[in-house]
Amino acid sequence: MPTVFTSTHTASDIDRLADSVSQLLPSEGDQITAIPGLSLHRRKAVTAPMHCIYGLGIGVTLQGRKQAMVGEDILTYSPGQSMVTSVDLPVISHICQASAAKPFLGMMLRFDSSTVMQVAERMQLSQRMRDDAFKPITVQALDAGVLDALKRLVDLLKEPPLLETVAPLIKEEIIARLLSGAHAPQLLHVIAAGSPSQHIAKTVAWLKLNFRQALRMDDLAAQAHMSPSTFRQHFRTVTGMSPLQYQKQLRLQAARHLMLTQNVDASSAGGQVGYESASQFSREYSRLFGEPPQRDIKRIRL
Structure with a gap:
């Protein structure tokens, strides 16, 4: 098993990222950004359950609350938590806390499985894993290093000339930090030969x-x-x-x-x-x- 490192964040760190997302997405809706795999989301009211597919990647709620039903399991994640999906899955999700005064703000970053594998190999984490406790979607406390990298990735949208060069590096950093944190066992299951x-x-x-x-x-x-x-x-x-x-x-x-x-x-x-x-x-x-x-x-x- 890899050594797991965790670091704590403060509410103000999340608020700063929420402000950045709010500035980029000032009105209701979803924004597919210029960074491949990165989308921003804003809702001013609770939504009805919707069927969708969650792909390999990380979802973060910055304001409000969201729920996802996977089979018979109901997962709720709030500011300060991250949801990582390691296998493409049909889920039923909905915003369960949002208002006009304090809208739901969230972001999702999808990964390419080959990139996850390459990062894990560089970190020498590609050993075989046991399958007895595998879960395709996990919710964990949001690591401060991951939060900082996500903030830098979102802020990079304001610097278009750097997107093509810098964005892939920050995405690899996020993957590396997830592979060193609480989500690591689930991500490693997918790449374990x-x-x-x-x-x-x-x-x-x-x-x-x-x-x-x-x-x-x-x-x-x-x-x-x-x-x-x-x-x-x-x-x-x-x-x-x-x-x-x-x-x-x-x-x-x-x-x-x-x-x-x-x-x-x-x-x-x-x-x-x-x-x-x-x-x-x-x-x-x-x-x-x-x-x-x-x-x-x-x-x-x-």
Whole structure:
């Protein structure tokens, strides 16, 4: 196991980063920044639960509070805490504390798995890890060094000429600090050669690209070098759901995105994401999102 280092921060440190985010994002919404993987978020009221996918990376709440439901687990993170996701996962998340006077402010920074692996190798942290306590999403106290690096990364948005050169260095610093802190065991599971978690992470990555295809459980298990029963057990441990449930969520979220962004009708959207039956698509869509496709899209656009 790596040696874990932690350092404490003060409320004023978080307030300073919150001020920087507020200046860059003065009104309600989400901002995809010029730094790859970095997004800023602001909400003036509590939001309804939304289905989304959390990717490999870190999420930080700077003001307000946010919840994420992963399987049957409910994780809440507030200012002073960080949420790290080590495997791409469908989650249900919502802002649970926000107001016009004190809006929710948050940020997310996604990582590339190859960069995480390279940093870990330079730190000589690529040893095999045990899988018995693995969790794909963890909430920990926000390390002062990580907070300082995040502040420098956000402030770099005000210096465009330096973005291409300096931003990757700060992102690597953040990864290195996470690999030296409380989140380290979970991140190391994903890169540990030969670990069941790494095999499942590779399966998840494959499913994200191939969710339209019909699944053959035996083939997935063989790719992960496991028996079908062991594969299903490890997949559920890592993601909180079965491979078929995971595929279904990917399909339905992709269909919803098509209908929202490209004005695709429900039957066409279902077909494009792999459904052969329009009635099955509508039934499963209603079960996940609470309403039939057309009614759900109309509600979101209001």
